[in-house]
Amino acid sequence: MYPDHPHNAPVQRAVEVHQPAPLPPAVAVPAPVVPVQPGTIPAVASIVLPDGRIVTGYAINPAQPEPVAVKPAVSRTAVNVALGGVGFLAVCGGLLLLTSFIAALTAFITQLIILAAVIFGGWVAAQIFSASSPQGGTTVNIRKAVIKRNHFHG
Template sequence: MDTPQRPAAVEIHHPQPITLHPPTAPLVPIQPGPLPAVQSVQLPDGRIVTGYALTPTPAPAPIEPRPAVSRTAVNIALGGIGFGAVCGGLVLLTTFIAALAAFIHQLIILAAVIFGGWIAVQVFSAGGHRSSGTTVNIRKAVIKRNHFHG
């Protein structure tokens, strides 16, 4: 009769580090952390696989949905558009100020010419202030043989 086979005894081996050369400097003792537990798994064909237990990695946090366009980008774009509109208005404003200054300059020159002409007419006209001199009224006179008959 066949006797049922019993599984072989499971032996657990802890790995030991292999030192190839003895350390030359004294080592500082470090407190070892907790070692993970060793697990053994028996495969369906009877083989036993031994290894350390792996801790599962945590799932990444869900990513928050972001808007298609950031508010900062929209604000910067709107600011640029507004600045461009203002620059055009400033160019027109400076042009208007320059034209107004030229017009006022022309008015001042025109006033100086008209006022200067008025002063010249007043100074040089016969109806104005007369200087001391002799006035001679010439009437019809008859001149005969170099003799004046008035």
């Protein structure tokens, strides 16, 4: 606020300089030798930074992400439900055929019983009506008998 006030005066501070400490020498580990084909040597790339410095180095291919497992278009649950429905329909169709077969077998047995009754009844009727007609057999005449005092007089 007041330019000549003592608190507004610039403060002189001591400058500290830090020198980097040298790194201890690394133990030389021989790098594995990878045979490189002459055509596969990577190209050297140079980049000019905004402040004018030039950085030179080998171009590194970016790491490729691992491929994501491709999901099927239809979920397994949907496939299982559909297969269950197909199986259920097959069972229902089989049960329908079984029911129809049982109904047809019952009708067939009923018709056989009726046919047997008609044939047997016709045979019995033929025996009854054929006995009244003369066929050259023995004729027995029963005359009226008189029973007196527990004695038969013929």
